[in-house]
Amino acid sequence: MINLHTQNQIAVSKETNQPNGYINQKLLPIFFFGFLVIILIIVFRDRFLTQHEVEVTKAILYPNDQEELSEGNLSLTKKGPLLFQASGWIEPDPFPIRVTSLYSGVVKEVHVLEGQKIKKGEVIATLIDEDARLVLSEIDAKLSQSMAEEGIIEADIKLAHAGLEAALAKVSKGVALVQENNDTVNRMSSLPKGAVSDQTFYQAKLALQRQKADLATYESEVLQQRALIIKLEETLLAQTKKSEIFSVQKEKAQLDLKRTRIVSPINGVILRLLAKPGSRMMLHMDDMNAAVAAILFEEGKLQARIDVPLNEVAKINLGQTVEVTSSILPDEIFGGRITRILGEADLQRNTLQVKVSLVDTHPRLRPEMLCRAKFFGISTDNEMGKSQYKTFINRDLLKMGSEASNFEKEFWVISKNGQTCEKRKISIGDTVKDQHINVIQGLLPGELIILNPPESLVSGDRVKITEIK
Known part of the structure; x- marks a missing residue:
């Protein structure tokens, strides 16, 4: 009995101790997954917030003394704070220049090498010109023959x-003989009967008829000669044409012969040499490089092709100050400004491409070298910039009255991060250019x-820009 009671107590104690460990093992994964969900919510909380779809208009920069921005006055004299950085490549400004052969043929000799400086008019390559010379000689002989035939026709005329x-x-x-014989016949017919024998009178009338027939023949010859002259003149005109x-x-044959020498159209540098001895230069082919002998770029005219992330696009503007660096020249900083903003974004890279024209370049810089660009804002303490430039907004899009000026109004503005909005009080001035009015402060x-x-x-609400007007 004692042993049975002891065994029951041991069994009861095991049953009472089991649930605590079992519950702890069961709750541990739940706590772990709950903690993971909380972390994900904290990290990606912005993605779970509601986004408002909005249309926006951009504040632009105008010079005070001109109606429109010109390419020569886009940049201010002093840079502002650093906004962001982006990567890109060096490329020719504005485009690489393709030296195309305008004559189809086989390359005989190449006179330049890649990377070589070349002057305008200098020969890049020559094509085999024997065929072109023969064609020129043949056409020259035909022309001489045609001109000789012109001379023959002129002599015939x-x-x-x-x-x-x-x-x-x-x-x-x-005409004179007809008149003479006619007079003779008339005189004989007026004489008394028997004064002239019938035979003599008959012979006089036959002579008159014969002279009239001869006159008709002569007149026909005149018509034939005139028709012949007209025919020869028309033949001469056709031969002249x-x-x-x-x-x-x-x-054309002379031009083709001249085009067998492919020359440089500019002073530049050989970016890529496509012509090689024995290769063919073929016009009217599907391959765009089938007739290209070389690709050049003008020395000193380079630009940077920068891929700007879409969340930074709101911070860029034409004429914006940019500093470009390259790993090949780590100690050099090249100043530049935005000259073009492309019209289409890259969906795969999630970027928008801009072109930054480099003011001072280096001879060692070459197209397709990697570079890094720093984009700067407009300095708020730039007195020269303030005196020469003003910020303008579209008065019509913001539904301001045509008489409205010199007032303050609150607008919703996209924040610097490009993802949220903030309400801001903006002071409006009285300078109007086209549909735009200037901003004194706040923008x-x-x-x-x-x-x-x-x-x-x-x-602070998240917004999604659907259209920029």
Whole structure:
């Protein structure tokens, strides 16, 4: 009995001790996954917040003394704070120049090498020109033959004019003989009967008819000579046009012969050499490089092709100050300014490309070298910039009256992070340019103003830009 009671107590104690360990093992994964969910919510909380879709307009920069921005006055004299950095590549400014052969043929000799400096008019490559020379000789011979035939026709025209003069002389002589014989017949017919024998009178009338027939023949010869002259003149005109065709063909053959020497159109540097001895230069092919002998760029004219992240696009503007560095020249800083903002973003990279023209370049810089760009804002203490430039906003899009000026108004503005909004009081001036009015205080060039703020919008809300007007 004692042993049975002891065994029951041991069994009860095991049953009472088991749930604590079992519960702890069961709750541990729950606590772990709960902690992981909390971490994910904290890290990605912005993605779970509601985004308001809005349309915006950008504040722009105008010079005080001009109606529009020009490429020469886009940048201010002093840079502001650093906004962001982005990577890109060096490339020719504004474009690489393709030296295309305008004559299809086989390369005979190449006179330059890649990376070599070249002057305008200097020969890059020559093509085999024997065929072009033979064509020129053939056309030249045809032209000479055609011009000789022109001379023959001109001589025939002169001969025809001489024949016409002879025919006209015969006509004049025939007219005189007809008049003479006609007078004889008239006189004989007026004499008394028997004064002239019938045979003599009959012979006189036959002579008159014969002279009239001869006169008709002479007049026909005149018509024939005149028709011949017209025909020869038309033949001469056709032959002249044929000579003109041969003359044009000769000019083309001379041009083709000249084009067998491919020359540089600019002073520049050989970026890429495509022509090689024995290779073919073929026009009218699907391959865009089929007739390209070399690709050049102008020395000293370089730009940076920078991929700007889309969340930083709101901070860029034409003429913005940029500093570019490259690992090949780590101690050199190249100043530049934004000259172009491309019209289409890269969906895969999630970037928008801009072109930064470099003011001072280095001979060792080459296209397709990697670079790093720093984008700067506008300095708020730049007195020269303040005196020469003003910030403007679109008055019509913001639904301001045409008479409104010199007042303060609150606008919803996209924050510097480009993802949230904030309410800001902006002072409006009285300077109007086209549909824009200047801003005195509260807004910088490139900042975005919301055009259609929802009624439920509060400062700090996330927004999604659907259109920039």
